Amino acid sequence: MPFTLGGAAVGGVLTGPAPARAEPARSVGAIAADQPVNIITRAQWGAGESMRRGAPLYGNAVNAGVVHHSATGNDYTPRDSAAIVRAIFTYHTATLGWGDIAYNALVDKYGQVFEGRFGGMTKAVEGTHTGGFNRNTWAVCLIGDLDKSAPTPPQLRAAGQLLGWRLALDGVDPHGTVRLTSAGGPFTRFAPGATPTLPTIFAHRDVGDTDCPGNAGYAFLGRIRDIAARFNQPPTIQDLADSLQGGAIYARWQAMGGINGPLGAPTSPEAPGAGSTRYAIFSHGAIYWSPASGAQPVIGAIYDAWAILGYETGPLGLPTSAEIQEPEWIVQNFQHGTLNVDRQSSAVVSVIDGQTKAVPPPPAGGPPTQIERFSPARERNV
Known part of the structure; x- marks a missing residue:
C-alpha cells in the first residue's frame, strides 16, 4: 500500500x-x-x-x-x-x-x-x-x-x-x-x-x-x-508508569489495581531478564513476563524466597501463576515447582521435582539484587 x-x-x-x-x-x-x-x-x-x-x-x-x-x-x-x-x-x-x-x-x-x-x-x-x-x-x-x-x-x-x-x-x-x-x-x-x-x-x-x-x-x-x-533527571512515578504502557506487564499491573493495588508504584522501567524474559519492579514486588509464562506478579515472602533461589535463572524458573490462597498455605506455581508460605510460621518451603526443602529467610540487608540489570544509566532512561 x-x-x-x-x-x-x-x-x-x-x-x-x-x-x-x-x-x-x-x-x-x-x-x-x-x-x-x-x-x-x-x-x-x-x-x-x-x-x-x-x-x-x-x-x-x-x-x-x-x-x-x-x-x-x-x-x-x-x-x-x-x-x-x-x-x-x-x-x-x-x-x-x-x-x-x-x-x-x-x-x-x-x-x-x-x-x-x-x-x-x-x-x-x-x-x-x-x-x-x-x-x-x-x-x-x-x-x-x-x-x-x-x-x-x-x-x-x-x-x-x-x-x-x-x-x-x-x-x-x-x-x-x-x-x-x-x-x-x-x-x-x-x-x-x-x-x-x-x-x-x-x-x-x-x-x-x-x-x-x-x-x-x-x-x-x-x-x-x-x-x-528532565531527560537526565531521576524518573518520576508517572514517568515510570508511562514507560510501561502498551504491554502485558502494564496490563497486569492495572488489572491488580495499579498504584493502589498490592504491588504499589513502579520503581524501575521495564528491563530484560534471562532469555526472552522482561520484568519491572514495583514498591512491593515485581511482574515478570515471558512468552511461555505470561505476565505474573511476585510479592512478599514468595518474592524474597524466589530471589534467594536465583530469580528466573534459579531452579524454579519463572512464575506461571499469581499467589494462590489456601487455608494453611500461600502457594505460587513456577515452571519447575512451587513456593509455599506457611500461614502460621511464615516459613517458606520450595517443592522442586517432588523434593521439599526449606528456603532460608532473606539476610538482614534483604534479598539479593542482580545489580547488572539496573545500572544508574539504565534506571534513568525510562
Missing part, C-alpha cells in the same frame, strides 16, 4: 494493521550515560549511501529543535518502521532531490529512534526539514499521521528524551526561547533576515505554511518539552 508524503505517493512500504501486542513494550532506555535512547544507525536501517549526494553542511550549534510528523500511515508494526524510513529517504533523496533524508532523527510509535541525515548525531548537521530555518536547528520526525492519531506515550517519551539530550549538548533549555534568523524562501512565512523569537522546541507549522506535525501532534509539544527538560 502506498503512503503519502507532502502530497506525493511513495510505494513499496510494508504496512498493515499492528498486531495485538502480547508482549511487554520494549523500553527505549538504556545505553551510555550520555545518550538517553538507543539509536538505530543509518547502516542498521539500511540507508543506501550510494544514493546520498553531497557532503553534509554544518551550522555553528544546535539552537532549537523542530518537531515534524511524516504524514504517513499509523497502522504499522515495529518491523515496518525501517522500511518506512528507507522510503522517506528515497523520496527525499531521489524524488525531491534533497541529497539525503531531511530530518536529523525519526521516531516511530513504538519509541524506536532512527538516525536521520548523514553527518553525525552530535554535530549541527543542516537538514532540509524546515524551510527558512534549517540552519542551527535539529529536526525530529514523528512517524505517522498526527492529524488522525495522537502520538503514543513511547513515541513522546523517546522524542522528548532525544531532544533533551541533543539540546543539552549545546546548553539549550528545552523550556526556553531563541531568536532565529530566517533564510526566507517559499516554505516559510518569514522574509529573509526576519528574526522571530521561538520556543527552543517548536513545530514546523510555527514557521511554515503547513499543519505539520498535525493537530494531535501539536497538542503534545508541551509534553515533549517537559520530557526533554
Whole structure:
C-alpha cells in the first residue's frame, strides 16, 4: 500500500494493521550515560549511501529543535518502521532531490529512534526539514499521521528524551526561547533576515505554511518539552508508569489495581531478564513476563524466597501463576515447582521435582539484587 508524503505517493512500504501486542513494550532506555535512547544507525536501517549526494553542511550549534510528523500511515508494526524510513529517504533523496533524508532523527510509535541525515548525531548537521530555518536547528520526525492519531506515550517519551539530550549538548533549555534568523524562501512565512523569537522546541507549522506535525501532534509539544527538560533527571512515578504502557506487564499491573493495588508504584522501567524474559519492579514486588509464562506478579515472602533461589535463572524458573490462597498455605506455581508460605510460621518451603526443602529467610540487608540489570544509566532512561 502506498503512503503519502507532502502530497506525493511513495510505494513499496510494508504496512498493515499492528498486531495485538502480547508482549511487554520494549523500553527505549538504556545505553551510555550520555545518550538517553538507543539509536538505530543509518547502516542498521539500511540507508543506501550510494544514493546520498553531497557532503553534509554544518551550522555553528544546535539552537532549537523542530518537531515534524511524516504524514504517513499509523497502522504499522515495529518491523515496518525501517522500511518506512528507507522510503522517506528515497523520496527525499531521489524524488525531491534533497541529497539525503531531511530530518536529523525519526521516531516511530513504538519509541524506536532512527538516525536521520548523514553527518553525525552530535554535530549541527543542516537538514532540509524546515524551510527558512534549517540552519542551527535539529529536526525530529514523528512517524505517522498526527492529524488522525495522537502520538503514543513511547513515541513522546523517546522524542522528548532525544531532544533533551541533543539540546543539552549545546546548553539549550528545552523550556526556553531563541531568536532565529530566517533564510526566507517559499516554505516559510518569514522574509529573509526576519528574526522571530521561538520556543527552543517548536513545530514546523510555527514557521511554515503547513499543519505539520498535525493537530494531535501539536497538542503534545508541551509534553515533549517537559520530557526533554528532565531527560537526565531521576524518573518520576508517572514517568515510570508511562514507560510501561502498551504491554502485558502494564496490563497486569492495572488489572491488580495499579498504584493502589498490592504491588504499589513502579520503581524501575521495564528491563530484560534471562532469555526472552522482561520484568519491572514495583514498591512491593515485581511482574515478570515471558512468552511461555505470561505476565505474573511476585510479592512478599514468595518474592524474597524466589530471589534467594536465583530469580528466573534459579531452579524454579519463572512464575506461571499469581499467589494462590489456601487455608494453611500461600502457594505460587513456577515452571519447575512451587513456593509455599506457611500461614502460621511464615516459613517458606520450595517443592522442586517432588523434593521439599526449606528456603532460608532473606539476610538482614534483604534479598539479593542482580545489580547488572539496573545500572544508574539504565534506571534513568525510562
